Amino acid sequence: MLVLNAFGVEQEIPSLRRFAVEHAVTTPRASRDRVGSGKGPVLAYVLDERTLDFAARLARGSSLAIVESVHAFPLEGWARQLGAIDLTRPNEQPEPLDSELAEAIERLAFYKNNGFGDQFGKQQARRILQDLRGAGLMERDVILGALAAKGASDRAVRNLGKLMDALDRR
The missing domain is CATH 3.40.50 (Rossmann fold)
Incomplete structure (x- = not known):
């Protein structure tokens, strides 16, 4: 289809x-x-x-x-999370996620229940994102794509993107 x-x-x-x-x-x-x-x-x-x-x-x-x-x-994070193959480069494997970034994505996936729409989910996501920014790992496209690969709803991905954008404006 x-x-x-x-x-x-x-x-x-x-x-x-x-x-x-x-x-x-x-x-x-x-x-x-x-x-x-x-x-x-x-x-x-x-x-x-x-x-x-x-x-x-x-x-x-x-x-x-x-x-x-x-x-x-952007699908880079999605592909890296799942180990997807780029059919235009079938001999290249996607670069694995940095272990600290992968762990942060796991934590974000844990708090995604309400699509980061409730106050608690937003607070937890902001804390995780601030830690990532402090570590120089705030890769917006990679994080959003990887979270989508972990089963986050489109609403959760959009809301997390908005939280990231708000942190970037500070």
Whole structure:
């Protein structure tokens, strides 16, 4: 199946148009009836946080291939967290996360329950992020991507991004 941020994108790209002729095409806004439980491989094209979360859930137990763009949600942290393979460089392995950064991401994942929307979750996230900034490990794209790979909802990823942006303004 093909997962997009919005319908119509597949018509602009010849290879996606051909793929869409033979496979289901969906977006996070489409009815779940369109794809059922989503069992099977997923090709996702230029995602945001919400569409990444949706595509990953549809691909659970199968394969997920993602086309990334510099103008969309950055996938470096996601790939490093999962050990994903870059098909344009199949002989290169993703760089593992620094152990201190990996441990901080684990702690952030622990506090993500309410999408960093409640006061306690925000406080804990701010504390962890301040520690990362102090250690010179505040890699926004890597942290957000890795948290998404750990199953954080799109809301949690967006809210954590807002907390990071607020810390950067200080």
